[in-house]
Amino acid sequence: MTDENKTPDKFTIINELARRRGFFWQSYEIYGGVSGFVTYGFLGFKLKQSIEKKLRQLFVNKFGILEIESPIIAPSKVFEASGHVGHFKEPMVECLKCKRRFRADHLLQEFAEISPSEAEKLSLEEVETAIDEHKIRCPECEGTFGEPKYFLTMFKTTIGPYSEAVGYGRPEAAQGIFVEFRRLYEMVREKLPFGVMQIGHALRNEISPRQGLIRLREFTIIDLEFFFNPEESNCFPLKDVENETLPLVLAEKKLRGLEEIVEVTVKKALEKGYIKAEWQAVFMLLAKKLLVALGVPAEKQRFIEKLPWEKAHYALQSFDQEVYVERWGWVEVSGHAYRTDYDLKSHMQFSGVDMRVFKEHEKPVERMQTAVKPLMTKLGPAFKKKAAKVAEMLSEADPGEVEAHFKKNGYYTLEEYKVLPEHVEITRQKVKERGKRFIPHVVEPSFGSDRLVYVALEYAYRVKDGRAILSFPRDIAPIQAGVYPLVSKDGLPEKALQVYKTLIDEGFTVEYDEAGSIGRRYARADEIGVPLGITVDYETLKDNTVTIRDRDSWRQVRSQIKNLPELLHKYFRWKADFKDLGKPFEV
RNA sequence: GCGGCCGUAGUCUAGUUUGGUUAGGACGUCAGCCUGCCACGCUGAGAACCCGGGUUCAAAUCCCGGCGGCCGCACCA
Numbered sequence: 001m002t003d004e005n006k007t008p009d010k011f012t013i014i015n016e017l018a019r020r021r022g023f024f025w026q027s028y029e030i031y032g033g034v035s036g037f038v039t040y041g042f043l044g045f046k047l048k049q050s051i052e053k054k055l056r057q058l059f060v061n062k063f064g065i066l067e068i069e070s071p072i073i074a075p076s077k078v079f080e081a082s083g084h085v086g087h088f089k090e091p092m093v094e095c096l097k098c099k100r101r102f103r104a105d106h107l108l109q110e111f112a113e114i115s116p117s118e119a120e121k122l123s124l125e126e127v128e129t130a131i132d133e134h135k136i137r138c139p140e141c142e143g144t145f146g147e148p149k150y151f152l153t154m155f156k157t158t159i160g161p162y163s164e165a166v167g168y169g170r171p172e173a174a175q176g177i178f179v180e181f182r183r184l185y186e187m188v189r190e191k192l193p194f195g196v197m198q199i200g201h202a203l204r205n206e207i208s209p210r211q212g213l214i215r216l217r218e219f220t221i222i223d224l225e226f227f228f229n230p231e232e233s234n235c236f237p238l239k240d241v242e243n244e245t246l247p248l249v250l251a252e253k254k255l256r257g258l259e260e261i262v263e264v265t266v267k268k269a270l271e272k273g274y275i276k277a278e279w280q281a282v283f284m285l286l287a288k289k290l291l292v293a294l295g296v297p298a299e300k301q302r303f304i305e306k307l308p309w310e311k312a313h314y315a316l317q318s319f320d321q322e323v324y325v326e327r328w329g330w331v332e333v334s335g336h337a338y339r340t341d342y343d344l345k346s347h348m349q350f351s352g353v354d355m356r357v358f359k360e361h362e363k364p365v366e367r368m369q370t371a372v373k374p375l376m377t378k379l380g381p382a383f384k385k386k387a388a389k390v391a392e393m394l395s396e397a398d399p400g401e402v403e404a405h406f407k408k409n410g411y412y413t414l415e416e417y418k419v420l421p422e423h424v425e426i427t428r429q430k431v432k433e434r435g436k437r438f439i440p441h442v443v444e445p446s447f448g449s450d451r452l453v454y455v456a457l458e459y460a461y462r463v464k465d466g467r468a469i470l471s472f473p474r475d476i477a478p479i480q481a482g483v484y485p486l487v488s489k490d491g492l493p494e495k496a497l498q499v500y501k502t503l504i505d506e507g508f509t510v511e512y513d514e515a516g517s518i519g520r521r522y523a524r525a526d527e528i529g530v531p532l533g534i535t536v537d538y539e540t541l542k543d544n545t546v547t548i549r550d551r552d553s554w555r556q557v558r559s560q561i562k563n564l565p566e567l568l569h570k571y572f573r574w575k576a577d578f579k580d581l582g583k584p585f586e587v
Numbered sequence: 588g589c590g591g592c593c594g595u596a597g598u599c600u601a602g603u604u605u606g607g608u609u610a611g612g613a614c615g616u617c618a619g620c621c622u623g624c625c626a627c628g629c630u631g632a633g634a635a636c637c638c639g640g641g642u643u644c645a646a647a648u649c650c651c652g653g654c655g656g657c658c659g660c661a662c663c664a
Binding site: 012 | 588622638661
């Protein structure tokens with residue numbers, strides 16, 4: 001803490017409030033704390049749950065998206081196939097003089113003109129040799145470099161205590177979906193498009209996580225993988241949203257040094273090719289709506305396109321949804337990547353399991369097929385014991401190619417065997433092709449749950465008469481209502497407790513508080529964002545009415561206790577406004 | 588990970604320069620009283636020197652290491 005910065009910024013205030021009131025705090029405090037790990041208290045946990053619930057309302061339920069849960073630890077094969085082992089492990093060199101660190105592969109690209117793909121393949125020894133050969137020095141201070149070392153930002157472990165089997169903590173939940181694709185596709189009865197979502201923890205062993213909920217080593221990721229046929233335009237929700245706008249910052253503009261936001265409709269973004277996949281545009285718009293529902297106005301959001309070298313290895317095109325926060329400016333809250341068939345294709349190669357789906361043509365397509373049929377009566381005498389092997393190789397060969405060789409040379413060679421036209425019979429037959437097999441494409445909206453919690457907090461925070469208020473949208477508030485006796489005597493607490501129990505039975509999240517003065521109780525509730533305060537006063541004892549107080553306007557209305565459940569249900573479902581909750585009440 | 592600044596109850600902080608009483612205050616919390624609508628008041632209680640080592644008769648204070656925080660650099664697939 002330095003003296004110059006006496007006025008704390010919102011990040012500091014939110015973190016302090018979060019710790020004091022139990023939203024979240026750094027984990028393992030009794031052992032000095034470990035950076036990059038956070039524990040949510042009761043309120044933070046509830047808030048996070050409400051946010052995830054909101055996302056389910058907007059995305060998941062509407063499109064029949066399946067939600068699953070898969071393990072955090074995966075065998076190394078999974079992340080080798082996904083490309084993460086290759087991309088999370090980078091050779092680094094440190095300048096012995098100024099201690100700055102550089103990506104060794106980047107240095108080689110820049111100063112030794114080694115292509116990125118070649119640089120990636122080099123071993124540590126080769127990297128060291130190449131640096132020596134090209135006499136590469138520190139670009140900052142001309143110092144010499146120490147030995148190159150890998151840094152790996154995935155958490156590594158062994159599966160089984162005595163085992164050498166390497167496992168990794170997942171850096172994203174997406175792979176848990178891709179590896180199960182066959183089964184999931186069966187579960188939706190083999191129909192495209194469909195989506196699968198997973199909310200769960202992910203691990204990234206960050207070098208220096210120092211931004212509270214914004215950058216954690218263990219965090220909650222929301223990965224939604226949406227599978228579709230790239231050749232078929234059946235993005236059914238598109239028409240509902242095509243005239244709504246997205247704030248985009250395009251890569252081509254960024255390249256020219258402009259970070260200007262262009263506000264374009266979904267329709268235009270697709271027509272102009274700004275966004276390459278229809279589903280991606282739809283999810284981006286839904287992501288914008290989600291953030292609005294969490295209290296972040298549209299003008300504090302933007303979608304910034306990643307430049308080719310900024311993109312993840314799996315993405316054809318990707319946008320980061322960013323929210324403006326006070327301390328850091330634009331901060332990513334979700335990523336929208338067009339992953340194409342990258343992941344499924346890769347798992348198909350590594351596992352040998354067919355990840356393709358079959359799509360039936362509307363009408364079977366008929367076409368002529370050439371086949372090369374070995375004539376064993378001729379092959380036998382010609383190749384003796386090797387005849388069977390030759391026959392097998394022939395059946396695997398491309399018939400068109402065999403035929404062409406016969407025409408051109410009069411024979412076809414298979415390894416050391418020379419096959420003559422009389423050894424085989426070439427047939428042509430009509431085949432009906434009923435459909436085709438292809439690998440579905442994927443667009444992926446991926447949210448950082450913890451970042452959503454943080455921006456919801458920052459945007460809910462305001463100060464009124466010197467008091468902190470968290471003005472959460474009513475449906476994400478961790479506690480929905482507080483019930484208070486006006487004074488803690490004359491039977492008011494007993495009556496208030498009755499009201500409290502009634503509301504609990506109705507399924508509301510309610511707190512009861514009788515400590516201190518009524519003003520203090522309102523203040524305490526405002527600070528954790530309780531939208532409604534229900535106060536039992538002396539009138540209540542006469543006519544069973546209570547006052548209801550609005551957190552944001554501090555106005556009050558008066559209503560019958562027996563009507564509370566219905567009124568509150570309507571209010572929290574946005575079917576009623578505060579003024580509809582009762583008759584205006586002035587003290 | 589590097590450099591700079593820093594670490595005292597839940598929070599903010601006095602004390603550290605110059606080692607020496609029972610580590611002081613405010614807010615919050617809890618209990619009791621009070622309280623007829625926005626942190627009222629009174630009484631009381633609980634609660635702290637980041638961790639480890641060293642120097643010293645004596646360490647919150649000086650030294651070293653670790654952990655953590657803020658800022659900058661690097662990193663953020």
